[in-house]
Amino acid sequence: MPQKIRVIHYLNQFFGGLGGEEEAGAEPSWFDGPRGPGALLDELTPELEVVATIVAGDNYMAEHLTEGTERILALIEQHTPADRGVELELLLAGPAFNAGRYGMACGALCQAVQSRLGIRALTALYPENPAVANYRREVAMLRAGDDVMGMREALEGMARVGLKLVRGEPILPVEDGTIPRGIRQNYFSVSTGAERAIDMLMRKLSGADFETEYAMPVFDRVTPAPAIEDMGSATVALVTSGGIVPRGNPDRIEAASASRFGEYPLEGLDRLTAETHQSVHGGYDPTYANADPNRVLPLDVMRDLEREGRIGRLHPLYYATVGNATSVRRARRFGEEIAALLVNEGVQAVIFTST
Amino acid sequence: MVKELERAGMPTAHICSIVPISKTVGANRIVPSVAIPHPLGDPAKTAEEESAIRRALVEKALIALETDIAEQRVFD
Amino acid sequence: MPVTLSLRKSMVRSLALGDATTLARGELTLDARALANELEAQDERIATVEVHTTLPGESTRVVCAKDVVQPRLKVDGTDPGAGTTYLMENLAVVTCGPIVGFQEGIIDMSGPGAAYTPFSELALVVIELRVVDGLRPHEHEATVRHAGLRAAEHTARRCVEFAADEEEEIHWDEFPADAGLPRIAYVDMLLSQGLLHDTYVLGENARDGLPLVMDPRVVIDTGIVSGNCVSACDKNTTFHHQNNPLIAKLLSGHGKRWNLVGVVLTNEPTRLAEKEASAARAVDLVRGLGAHGAIVTKEGFGNPDADLMMITRGLEQAGIKAVAMTDEYAGTDGGSQSLADTTPEADAIVSTGNANQRVRLPAMQKVIGPLPDITRLAGGYPGSLHEDGSMEVELQAIVGSTNQLGFGRLSCRES
Secondary structure, X not given: OOOOXXXXXXXXXXXXXXXXXXXXXXXXXXXXXXXXXXXHHHHHOOOEEEEEEEEEOHHHHHHOHHHHHHHHHHHHHHHXXXXXXXXXXXXXXXXXXOOHHHHHHHHHHHHHHHHHHOOEEEEEEOOOOHHHHHHOOOOEEEEOOOOHHHHHHHHHHHHHHHHHHHHOOOOOHHHHOEOOOOOEEEEEOOOOHHHHHHHHHHHHHHOOOOXXXXXXXXXXXXOOOOOOOOHHHXXXXXXXXXOEEEOOOOOOOXXXXXXXXXXXXXXXXXXXXXXXXXXXXXXOOOHHHXXXXXXXXXXXXXXXXXXXXXXXXXXXXXXXXXXXXOOHHHHHHXXXXXXXXXXXXXXXXXXXXXX | OHHHHHHOOOOEEEEEOOHHHHHHHXXXXXXXXXXXXXXXXXXXXXHHHHHHHHHHHHHHHHHHHHOOOOOOEEOO | OOOOEEEEEEEOOEEEEOOOOEEEOOEEEEOHHHHHHHHHHHOOOEEEEEEEEEOOOOOEEEEEEEEEEOOEEEEEOOOOOOEEEXXXXXXXXXXXXXXXXXXXXXXXXXXXXXXXXXXXXXXXXXXXXXXXXXXXXXXXXXXXXXXXXXXXXXXXXXXXXXXXXXXXXEOOOOOOOOOOOXXXXXXEEEEOOOOOEEEEEOOEEOOOOOOEEEOHHHHHHHHEEEEEOOOHHHOOOHHHHHOOHHHHHHHHHEOOOEEEXXXXXXXXXXXXXXXXXXXXXXXXXXXXXXXXXXXXXXXXXXXHHHHHHHHXXXXXXXXOEEEEEEEEOOOOOOOOOOOOOXXXXXXXXXXXXXXXXXXXXXXXXXXEOOHHHHXXXXXXXXXXXXXXXXXXXXXXHXXXXXXXXXXXXXXXXXX
């Protein structure tokens, strides 16, 4: 009976069973055996055994990424000393789906574990998760859906690809369901380049599908807009993805995957208060924002600066949405629409706050 | 969203906690904030201290808006 | 008057040195001394010639290889692309010797390196040349180039009297425009950037007079000779030109699956304005041929990527569907940007491999050529040669490993 592959599972505070956003500051801790989805992972794959789970809060890791990663490495080394003969072969992190902070922690941890401990590592992310762009080069990533509905499928995929990694088998995006890493790998085709070129041209000419062997890189960078020369006479607007809306959420902006943004008045207001405004963002602990919404949308400071003449004037309308698992396409649309509205009203610069 | 505002010709300062995400997403003028749940505040401080922190961050954002840049820059 | 090119072929099955040059039932015996004498006599710039042979499967490594030439001889007629040409299959002449520039290559006849070069499958006559002292690099290169061509011709001349095995007629007839077949052109970019970066078209330097339209049969009838030693991996040796796999395939399907309307030879200038001019003219020539689609190949890497992109963009903008074939320089980890230049129109690329991939080559029992020079080969690097004779090199150092005419099966994919 072949030995089971020993796996450490990394989870955030929520999936690790510590709690919700209020536990997002949790420092890394070690638990023997599987927790939360780790139990399902264990069950799905007889070849793997989740021997331990490491849980850390998303905020803790986001704000102390280096330190947090070091602490986790130390935990691993501490619990698996060489002389005890317990050899770890694989670290599975997540799945983090489209959660940005969680994804970044998974990516950083996988990278560190690979390079520093020589253990194979794998995470599972939704392709638009910002962590993908940051870590895909170094870290293998299974392509996951954008929410927890895809948990079972993601766990199955992680087990499957994780085993391949441990066995040293090549991982290919199409076959294995992984996110392309932007790493070019040589291989011997069954046909010569000349044959493939003619074949590709014939397909192209006939309008049939063909696949290029090298996709041109796409660089979506925006040229920086010119700086404001005379801020003292400029109109500045506030926009936030932190979900700060008038109390009662009149536009019913969703706590996640927001389908709209809101346009709200600032006229006559000197500051935001707990009575007048609230946070509807589901992706962070709203306690502090609710107590004082200026912590996310700094109206009070903007008014001071306006009075002092540091800025010409604050645009009387602000725009808000919830930047929690928002798809790139939707975010782009929001941005385009808000931009048009602002430009139309003569706004010259924007301060954009995110949580 | 920040990119679209910039594309429309308005310099935009992005005050955010997770700078690497902001960079990846392509914001040009980035100002690191205090923390995720309270980017422009700190409940551990007094109200006056908080105001000062908030003011400092917004002023940094203004400086970012007043600075000509050729590529992404973090203003901290 | 229709032009036909006949190829009269002898198959070589074995190769050995002997007192006279004979070919019987595929067994080639080569009189090395006669060959060496002829080469030395014909060019006083040659100091010494050593003739070696090696066969597929042997534990042999050829280093500092400069060009590879298939032995051929015009037996009827004088014009390339017409008449009858005698050639020897499964055999090639390789020139090697002390480094002229830093980019000549390695051929391993067995082991892991053999899979990366087509020449490990041929019987090779290796001419190791030393030139007289005081030769300038230009002359050194020319000496070696001419010697290779002469050696190849000498071998063919000594063998032509023996019965050939096969005769093939290469046709390229005009097809009516409304035959319903797609019209395809082939744009063949040739390196033309100075010493060790030159190519010769019908004896003229490719720097001048290109682009032009050429009969594909002229191209493969030794119409193009390589004078360059850019990265062994993507240098088109004379052998590659003689056996251009795209032309061979395009000719075989001509009139059946497509209409090959012509080959446009173009160059790779060093100045931007000249690149743009050559690219524009090449596109014009393809348009003039009435092509629906075109395949574009290049030679070398780096700035020629820009030429490739210009031509591809020009073709697509002219409504001609283009496929570009190129190798990649994506770094040893495969993580760097593969091409020096890109363009959104280049949406159909065939990759012939990442030239930066490292391979570990074991020691070989026999080494032909000056071994210590290996560290100066592109793709070799100081320290890559171990004391036991094994070495780590990038594919860049292996002759033909990422050939951009699509000779081999090496490709590259996203992982």
